[in-house]
Amino acid sequence: DQQVKQNSPSLSVQEGRISILNCDYTNSMFDYFLWYKKYPAEGPTFLISISSIKDKNEDGRFTVFLNKSAKHLSLHIVPSQPGDSAVYFCAASRTDAGNMLTFGGGTRLMVKP
């Protein structure tokens, strides 16, 4: 049973608009969350993270929101650019098991020019 789920396998957005990628988790022990971005033929690269003591973390065009009561997080990309087209993975961890990540299934984002 997947503890981290990304229910949308794909998302298509127009360049310049907002992209919203969603992630749900079931394990209430998770207290740290990360987003990774993966281009074809490359390994995933770290994008942004958030601790459960926060509900928002922003880095340039990327913002992650965390709703602990709903066990839901989302990644917002504003404005979206064609170079953002990639697969995005949500991952969750526990600080008492800091080196272990549990990944979601990924969402393929396509940003159209």
Place this chain on the structure above:
Amino acid sequence: DVKVTQSSRYLVKRTGEKVFLECVQDMDHENMFWYRQDPGLGLRLIYFSYDVKMKEKGDIPEGYSVSREKKERFSLILESASTNQTSMYLCASSLGASGINEQFFGPGTRLTVL
């Protein structure tokens, strides 16, 4: 810049063959990981190692073994490859400090077992 390299980008093997996937990192990281990536399932942890000669099972260790004889190198072994092990294999490394440590990934090895 952290660099994680994997010995092959593409491999084709036959059922029953013994397969070795090699991973090397150059940042003196304590932790190393092997994942497989399958469509819709994301990345699933096969094995990880937090020190030389140490290993721990991940979520899907069946059919795999690992070896870590040197800090920079972590090998994944398929003792007798089967078609259901056709997948993308990703190696990662991270610091061993307490707390959450970002994992750095290699480019992946796409393995096909015929």
